[in-house]
Amino acid sequence: MQALKWIRYGAWAAVAILAFVSAAILIGWWQVDGPGRKQIEVAAFAAGSPFTLVNHKGETVTEATYLGKPTLVFFGFTHCPEVCPTTLFEISNQLGKLGPDADRLQVLFVTVDPERDTPAQMALYLQSFDSRIVGLSGTQAQVDAALSAYKAYAKRIPTDNGYTMDHTASVYLMDAKGRFKSMIDYHEDDAAALEKIRLLLNARG
Template sequence: MQALKWIRYGAWAAVAILVFVSAAILIGWWQVDGPGRKRTEVATFAVGGPFTLVNHKGETVTEATYLGKPTLVFFGFTHCPEVCPTTLFEISNQLGKLGPDADRLQVLFVTVDPERDTPAQMALYLQSFDSRIIGLSGTQAQVDTALSAYKVHAKRIETESGYTMDHTASVYLMDAKGRFKSMIDYHEDDAAALEKIRLLLNARG
């Protein structure tokens, strides 16, 4: 129970930090100057960048692999007791509600625990969620590079039975060119989350 308490508090603390940053720099993600006028894109925070990882099918991938479609990126781990399965369940439901538009979207689940989350373990875990969700793992160094690129907090916490991971609980919304656009916070209202995803899918540029 103590480990679960740390995960909840740590995850919410990370969310609070990210929400504060995003609020400061993402207000007015896209603005419309007026009826019939051209949309103006607002500068976005430097989140995302180069990485090399292995998907749950054992294939080596990079950030370039996922260019061309908007992408949801979520960092977590398969031994997570609450935050990760809840988030992946919510994403699975959102994909269902999007209907055919869901096929225009990519979803990446990147482990923060490569010691236990091999590609085979990721594949087994993801059987419980929407089949379109892609699991990514790699060496510790490779995962650390991805964590740094996405400004993700991840910390190992020792427990009586082994260890758990404290980590950022938000979902990152990246456009088709790999640019950060917004976030879905842990347990955000489903209607608000869907609206953000639809904005991402319909964004120009």
């Protein structure tokens, strides 16, 4: 009887472990050990589907334009009071810390406010940050399609002086084949963010 009881306990434990693993697979995340940290990867999160936009030089681009190199993608707008300039400043600093490896990386700043953020406005705004950052704009329909492709959020919020934009504040990390790999959260520790970028640059497959 005692042996039978332990067999039942073992079976229950196996079922519980299997259920947990299955749930993790369905949710699409696992943890990868890094030097002193754990990085959350979202394997099942398919972001970065086809889009057509205009860069800050006035050139039409698509998702295919940026295949071949790992890419950071950030959604924001030039009238943003805090999140956007802070994030772009941090990315600029991270590019500097990467040294020559930064040239193996692409950075896209996609506006969520195409009404005000023309290519010319994006070009003017980006003068304050690393010159390798590319600004992307387009029609409202094109921007909405890009938001949908990346499963990003943006909402127009009325204010006394007009409007502002509420939007996703994280940075998407895409591999050289345009596949989503991870995210850098707003105000994430700089060392952790830099580690994620280095992992992205050194990833294979």
